[in-house]
Amino acid sequence: MKNLTTLFFTICGLLLFSSCSSEDKNAGEENLNAIAFSADAHIRTSTLSQRILDFITINYPGLTIIEAEIEDNNNFEITLSDHTELIFDSEGNFLGEDRDDEDDFGDEDLEVSELPQNIINFINEHFPGVDIDEAERENNGHYEVELDNDMELIFDADGNFLGVAHDQNEDEDEQGETDINPNDLPQAIKDYISVNYPEDIIIEAEIEEDGSYEVTLDNGIELEFDEEGNFLSAEDGNGDDDDDDDDQDEND
Structure with a gap:
């Protein structure tokens, strides 16, 4: 009887251990799929404030926006078609140009060897065979690591994994878009x-994966055209239909 009791508790212990191990594994998997909302987030050009759009139009004539991000300190980082990077605060005030050879705005490029060892260990464990493309230390002390499979991982100042960088463009399936020079748009x-x-300037032009075109004007209006250049729709930066454009079409 004593042996049976011992066997019973032994089996219960093994089942409990197995359950805990499974839960720990699942928790690790959930953590790996977590979204690091504090990471830099790509945004649509049309959602930028009019102050930012006006500043770029006036001070960088002839250049277009190829990328716009909100950084984890709520600054905006705008990359122009000549690869100039502009920094604006959360109110849209211009702070300056972000040059690679300077550290004016808090983000610091790092060599892989400068990353904490626990970050290296984490990547080797969860992404075997995937190389680190680039690494940064953000102004809040967090580490942002981009792998050569285009995944961006975020770690805190101690090297603890926080999640995968959230990209708003992923929700809009914009991976097939290509920035083009406005002069290359169909006539x-x-x-x-x-x-x-007639009073507005093209601040971004893209060709979609299906051959259609998306054009953003310096008033925040987004225009959609098919692959032949025929007008399809217009939206403002908040995703609403542009009524003014509809009125113009009715008057044409």
Whole structure:
């Protein structure tokens, strides 16, 4: 009887240990899939404040925006078509140009060898065979590591994993878009904008994966055209239909 009791508790212990191990594994998997909302987030050009759009139009004529991000300190980092990086605060005030050879705005480029060892260990364990493309220490002390599979991982100042960098563009399936020079747009698109938006300037032009075009003007309006350059729709920076454009079409 004593042996049976011992066997019973032994089996219970093994089952409990197995359950805990499974829970720990699942928790680790959930943590790996976590979203680090404090990471830099890509945003649509049309959602930038009018103050930022006006500043770029006036001070960087002829250049377009190829990337816009909100950093974890709520600053905006804007990359122009000549790869100049501009920094604005949360109110849209211009702070300066972010140059690679300076550290004016808090982000510090790091060599892989400068990363804490626990970050290296984490990547080797969870992403075997995947190399680190680049690494940064953010102004809040966090580490942002981009792998050569384009995944961005965020770690705290002690090297503890926080999550995967959140990219708003992923929700909009924009991975197939390519930035182009506005001069390379079909003539039909340029003519349409000249007639319907004569006072506005193209601040971003993209060709979609399906061959259609998306053009953002310096008033925050997004215009959609098909692959032949025929107008499809217009939206403001908040995703609303541009009623003014509809009125223009009715009057044409």
